Amino acid sequence: MSTYEDVLAGLLARSHLLSGRELAGLVQDAGRRMGLRGTAMYVADLQQIRLVALPQPDVGVQPALDVDTSLAGLAYRTQRTQRSRDGGTAWLPMIDGVERLGVLMVTAPSLDGVVLARAEVLAGVAALLIVSKSSHSDLLVEAERTRAMTVQAELLWAFLPPRTIGTADVTSSAVLEPAYDIGGDTFDHTLDDSGLHLTVIDSMGHDLASGGASAAGLAACRATRRSGGSLTDIVTSIDRILDEWFTDRLMTAVVAHLDTSDGLLTWVNCGHPPPLLLRQGRVHPHMLAREPDLPLGWGFLASTPPTEHTERLQPGDRILLYSDGVIEARSPEGDLYGEDRLADTVIRATAAGDPAPEALRRLVQGLRQHQDHKLRDDATILLTEWHPTGFDEETRGRATPARAEDVRG
Numbered sequence: 001m002s003t004y005e006d007v008l009a010g011l012l013a014r015s016h017l018l019s020g021r022e023l024a025g026l027v028q029d030a031g032r033r034m035g036l037r038g039t040a041m042y043v044a045d046l047q048q049i050r051l052v053a054l055p056q057p058d059v060g061v062q063p064a065l066d067v068d069t070s071l072a073g074l075a076y077r078t079q080r081t082q083r084s085r086d087g088g089t090a091w092l093p094m095i096d097g098v099e100r101l102g103v104l105m106v107t108a109p110s111l112d113g114v115v116l117a118r119a120e121v122l123a124g125v126a127a128l129l130i131v132s133k134s135s136h137s138d139l140l141v142e143a144e145r146t147r148a149m150t151v152q153a154e155l156l157w158a159f160l161p162p163r164t165i166g167t168a169d170v171t172s173s174a175v176l177e178p179a180y181d182i183g184g185d186t187f188d189h190t191l192d193d194s195g196l197h198l199t200v201i202d203s204m205g206h207d208l209a210s211g212g213a214s215a216a217g218l219a220a221c222r223a224t225r226r227s228g229g230s231l232t233d234i235v236t237s238i239d240r241i242l243d244e245w246f247t248d249r250l251m252t253a254v255v256a257h258l259d260t261s262d263g264l265l266t267w268v269n270c271g272h273p274p275p276l277l278l279r280q281g282r283v284h285p286h287m288l289a290r291e292p293d294l295p296l297g298w299g300f301l302a303s304t305p306p307t308e309h310t311e312r313l314q315p316g317d318r319i320l321l322y323s324d325g326v327i328e329a330r331s332p333e334g335d336l337y338g339e340d341r342l343a344d345t346v347i348r349a350t351a352a353g354d355p356a357p358e359a360l361r362r363l364v365q366g367l368r369q370h371q372d373h374k375l376r377d378d379a380t381i382l383l384t385e386w387h388p389t390g391f392d393e394e395t396r397g398r399a400t401p402a403r404a405e406d407v408r409g
Helices: 004-015 020-033 071-078 113-134 138-143 151-159 208-225 231-245 338-351 356-370
Strands: 038-044 050-053 089-096 099-107 164-166 170-177 185-192 195-203 251-259 264-270 276-279 282-284 309-312 318-322 379-386
Touching (some): 020 038, 038 113, 113 138, 151 185, 151 208, 164 185, 170 195, 195 208, 231 251, 231 264, 251 318, 276 338
Antiparallel strands (some): 038 050, 038 099, 264 309
């Protein structure tokens, strides 16, 4: 048997000239050389409902696995290795940084600690290979989709960053719905020298022009930010671009920055729902509520700059940014989803100890179920958690509330 280091070196060397279709076979070959009986790679679909197997040589189409009911799904949800009862199969999360991509299934005559540790490294390498190939492999992109995507949705997804990013100090995770027919909503989050930048945009309408306006707004945001512009400069730039090139489009937005060294949150709100603060298992709906500036697109901000607001966070705080399509979502009977239900869902996820990506996945599942899986408006949710290095999660003092109104301060 080849040495462990030789196997990994060979895997990386061979990966450079292989296509996405050959990726699962390459990982399987490496696993067998490490002493595994076999492997299979599963990636999460766009809505994180199912885990879909990547094609392998001499293997037929494998059934998708449910994220909420399968052992593979448990590994994905918890980001922890799961083993079958007989001990011969293990499911290992494939993670890029803090972004959950899917799971690697491994089988072996005996999955002892050494073999399992090496398999976990193999899962990490497999995740990096998926990321490296996805930018130019339609196969890997299509594996994440269960149906065709509209043109405006394709436009916006092409502009988006990874859904989850983070460091030892902060995690930020976002979702967009309806995933295959998103129109004017979009988001951005990125790390810089001093912390985390956040943007949520809601462009009027639900068509290709709305998607184009949101894409232009996101581009203006990035161009200004990467040139050293402030939050005020960013929203002023977006306002000017819309006024000049998208004269019939208005846009609401929250643009924010979190200093991860001291927890200082700075934000500008242009006609958007205010951010929600979650602290120690409670939602504080008014703590970040400020008088919003006008929506973007009228061109007024050049002469009347927007207001930058600030608030000092505490370790363990979570910030929720969302578009009005979330709280205005209606059930088939006409019942609004509402801010109370949104708060209650987030509170329960927090009380359960879910990390931000899993809390958000569960939240959007509830939103889809509320509308009988037929969303009539765009819904964007971005959840950010500040957990500075050395912060002990047990100090949060989380409660398990029975009702949202009991914990809304």
